[in-house]
């Protein structure tokens with residue numbers, strides 16, 4: 001099912017594809033070897049704040065592709081082949097995964113990352129998001145809790161079974177009629193933690209929505225979370241392992257990934273609050289030595305690199321302190337280590353106390369009071385609140 005807006009967007013992208021190919025033909029007929037210039041975006045730098053020029057929606061120079069360099073010719077060849085596939089998808093209003101696209105010319109594309117880069121290049125050239133190209137991911141994310149919504153006419157009613165996992169819809173732009181009675185959204189890094197919460201009936205005992213991207217989150221998971229945060233205006237909290245990978249996943253949710261920096265304005269979730277696991281939790285919750293794993297030299301290098309990212313200095317300097325504290329202690333631990341005292345410690349004590357203190361002492365409380373006092377009062381139908 002495609003709304004009017006979707007249809008107009010499709011026509012607009014098709015028009016831009018024609019314009020782009022036409023401009024390349026003009027360059028060729030003029031005897032120019034410069035074919036296209038692709039803006040470069042990055043989500044962070046490692047400069048000091050005085051020397052940082054990162055702006056999430058501004059490009060940082062251009063890659064000019066010419067016919068004089070072998071590597072550029074290959075990149076152009078792939079780009080045009082992928083563009084042709086996309087044009088066909090849009091004309092027929094069909095969707096495809098990146099993986100399907102790879103298998104259309106595996107000997108030429110040679111690797112999935114080559115196709116991924118071409119899709120990113122095309123998004124930048126056409127100034128659109130990946131879903132505008134009818135390129136979809138295989139959905140990986142899960143959701144449960146106090147939530148109801150529709151996707152392309154299909155009803156998702158998590159309210160009937162708030163502790164059962166549902167797949168996050170792949171076509172997030174088709175999600176409408178969102179209704180909730182939740183007080184907050186909790187994002188957890190891992191599926192095992194999500195399942196722990198489901199088994200402990202966490203959502204029956206706490207009015208919340210729980211989401212996991214099962215590791216590094218895919219685009220639909222991030223867009224769905226962003227939609228919920230925008231539409232429902234609920235506070236959103238994130239729980240990851242106390243290690244550099246967990247922290248990197250947290251930054252992917254909050255600031256976007258480097259690879260898709262061009263679309264950070266649609267993918268990042270600036271409201272996301274980090275609630276754990278902190279290095280200091282190992283003492284606060286009395287974790288025994290056996291639960292603490294020494295950081296490897298790779299972990300240390302990764303953590304040092306994370307500490308250099310400019311967005312941490314600029315927006316969340318307190319996160320840096322906790323990350324630095326992990327480095328100083330030289331140990332990491334998994335969220336599951338909190339089960340050492342009691343299997344349900346995470347659901348019974350750790351999360352409720354963390355969230356309670358964020359909700360009552362955080363700045364969030366003033367902004368969200370009106371929503372806490374409602375009961376199933378919020379419905380979003382795609383055109384605004386009703």
Ligand SMILES: [Zn+2]
Pocket residue numbers: 044045046047052053054310311
């Ligand atoms: Zn920067």
